[in-house]
Amino acid sequence: MEHLKYPIGKYVASKEHTPEQLAHYLNELRTFPEHLKANVRDLTEEDLAKTYREGSWTVKQVVHHIGESHMNAYIRIKLALTEDNPTIKPYDEDLWVRTRENEILDPAVSLALIESLHAKMVALLENLTEQELTRTFFHPQYQRTSSIADLMALYSWHGRHHIGHIKLA
Secondary structure (H helix, E strand, O other), X not given: OHHHHOOOOOOOOOOOOOHHHHHHHXXXXXXXXXXXXXXXXXXXXXXXXXEOOOOOOXXXXXXXXXXXXXXXXXXXXXXXXXXXXXXXXXXXXXXXXXXXXXXXXXXXXXXXXXXXXXXXHHHHHOOOOHHHHOOEEEEOOOOEEEEHXXXXXXXXHHHHHHHHHHHHO
16 A cells, blocks of 8 residues: 555655755756656546546546645745745645646646746756755644755655656556
């Protein structure tokens, strides 16, 4: 069951991020939209309705979730850059993915969102200073302060994690 839940393994946070790791995270964020499109491009409606494990989201829901989650990540970066350790707003991703537009819209809408969002995110991140990468936000649900560099590492993993789910379905 663990393999179906975490096909590439659970996320393990680093305490520090080397310049090489940061470059790797940035490259993963840059190339993610193309990797995602390559994994859903030829899927039929039947394929999009498949789940990767009992009770999980459908492939279509996974694609919509990625757009919503990465949109929240981008907003958290902007908040960290413009406020001092802001408290971010948590959200229930399971409820979000089940809202009406995600039922009726084709995943291509979220793929376009992800492509545009990642273009903005990468342009922003690749121009941050070392000091800006250490700017933080507070997540009240987890009672944890995270840096922009931490978020880069998490979302580098997050994209690969959900591509793993799509491949399992």
